[in-house]
Amino acid sequence: MFFGKPKDIIGLDIGSSSVKLVKLKESGKGYQLERFGIQPLATELIVDGTIMDAGMVVDAIKALLSEQKIKTKTAAISVSGNAVIVKKITLPAMSEDELAESIKWEAEQYIPFDINDVNVDYQILGSAQGAEGQPQINVVLVAVKKDKLNDYTALVTEAGLDPLVVDIDAFAIENMYGINYEAAPGEITALINIGAGIMNINILKDGTFAFARDISIGGNRYTETIQKELGLSYEEAEKAKKGETVEGVQADEAQRVINTVSAELASEITRSFDFFRTTSAHENIDKIFISGGSAMLNGIAPFLTDKLGIGVELANPFKNIKINPKDFDPEYIQHIAPIAAVAVGLGIRKVGDR
Numbered sequence: 001m002f003f004g005k006p007k008d009i010i011g012l013d014i015g016s017s018s019v020k021l022v023k024l025k026e027s028g029k030g031y032q033l034e035r036f037g038i039q040p041l042a043t044e045l046i047v048d049g050t051i052m053d054a055g056m057v058v059d060a061i062k063a064l065l066s067e068q069k070i071k072t073k074t075a076a077i078s079v080s081g082n083a084v085i086v087k088k089i090t091l092p093a094m095s096e097d098e099l100a101e102s103i104k105w106e107a108e109q110y111i112p113f114d115i116n117d118v119n120v121d122y123q124i125l126g127s128a129q130g131a132e133g134q135p136q137i138n139v140v141l142v143a144v145k146k147d148k149l150n151d152y153t154a155l156v157t158e159a160g161l162d163p164l165v166v167d168i169d170a171f172a173i174e175n176m177y178g179i180n181y182e183a184a185p186g187e188i189t190a191l192i193n194i195g196a197g198i199m200n201i202n203i204l205k206d207g208t209f210a211f212a213r214d215i216s217i218g219g220n221r222y223t224e225t226i227q228k229e230l231g232l233s234y235e236e237a238e239k240a241k242k243g244e245t246v247e248g249v250q251a252d253e254a255q256r257v258i259n260t261v262s263a264e265l266a267s268e269i270t271r272s273f274d275f276f277r278t279t280s281a282h283e284n285i286d287k288i289f290i291s292g293g294s295a296m297l298n299g300i301a302p303f304l305t306d307k308l309g310i311g312v313e314l315a316n317p318f319k320n321i322k323i324n325p326k327d328f329d330p331e332y333i334q335h336i337a338p339i340a341a342v343a344v345g346l347g348i349r350k351v352g353d354r
């Protein structure tokens with residue numbers, strides 16, 4: 001932009017257990033962390049990606065903005081869960097205009113919702129070739145239920161922000177990966193973000209989108225199972241899950257329950273990987289990065305590595321982001337990093353991005 005600076009934007013990840021805010025500033029060729037904050041949400045305010053109590057969530061966002069002294073009015077947010085459908089499709093080669101014209105009709109056959117109830121967006125991934133050598137294009141199709149989009153944008157507007165970018169969690173994680181990691185040629189990487197209620201799975205080939213799916217399982221499943229199996233309150237179960245001492249609970253008892261839930265997650269991951277394999281010519285997943293609050297679960301990376309037979313590494317969303325020790329405690333940032341994956345991916349979006 002010629003006059004003045006391009007507008008600032010904040011990344012705001014409205015999760016069901018907390019709202020995460022990241023503000024980055026460009027620094028040389030990269031980024032520096034300017035603001036980072038987390039505001040916990042009471043349980044049941046957002047359930048399965050549906051906002052149950054907008055007023056309380058608005059208050060939490062406002063509290064976070066004031067705590068972080070945010071002057072910026074523009075935000076990038078994201079949605080996830082069962083109101084979001086992402087599909088890679090292959091179409092006969094056509095011009096961008098032709099694609100824009102026909103995408104709604106193409107989308108109709110891939111989207112399990114009434115086409116009038118969703119917002120459809122798409123991006124061309126690249127060209128391909130059909131079985132007889134006919135020219136084709138690969139397109140990623142995104143459909144989000146309109147009422148869901150409206151709920152989230154209304155919420156953010158109510159909190160005094162302008163939601164200029166509305167993304168989906170899976171793409172935010174992909175952007176986070178893009179600034180921090182580099183895939184080897186031909187490598188197939190799975191990015192798995194394990195939150196409280198939702199696990200986002202995103203598979204990349206050569207760093208480009210190949211497959212995404214959101215599954216309704218996450219940290220809550222651990223807490224609820226510990227609560228039930230060990231006869232604890234929700235708060236006690238949450239503590240036991242995080243490895244904190246809870247009266248009358250043996251560490252190995254809690255670990256046994258944790259492992260059963262981790263095994264359940266592993267089989268959900270395997271199911272998605274199997275599905276990915278049937279819908280694509282790609283074979284095996286080479287590497288997995290996990291993020292989200294539940295990636296902080298003690299020992300989950302080695303557990304999943306063992307169960308899945310694929311190397312699992314904890315993603316560090318701040319890997320290539322400069323952190324001034326005058327602004328942040330590096331040890332805290334290092335520890336909490338996985339929870340910031342979506343917010344970092346949103347924070348690197350620019351005003352005017354789609």
Ligand SMILES: Nc1ncnc2c1ncn2[C@@H]1O[C@H](COP(=O)(O)OP(=O)(O)OP(=O)(O)O)[C@@H](O)[C@H]1O
Pocket residue numbers: 014015016017018019049194195196197198199218219220238241242292293294295296297298339
């Ligand atoms: N140290 C820890 N060990 C285990 N689990 C943890 C730890 N810290 C946080 N969690 C869990 O991480 C989850 C929150 O993660 P995250 O903030 O990524 O989810 P969210 O974005 O709020 O939810 P969602 O996107 O699923 O709606 C909670 O279930 C919380 O209990």
Ligand SMILES: [Mg+2]
Pocket residue numbers: 013014015016195196342
């Ligand atoms: Mg989340």
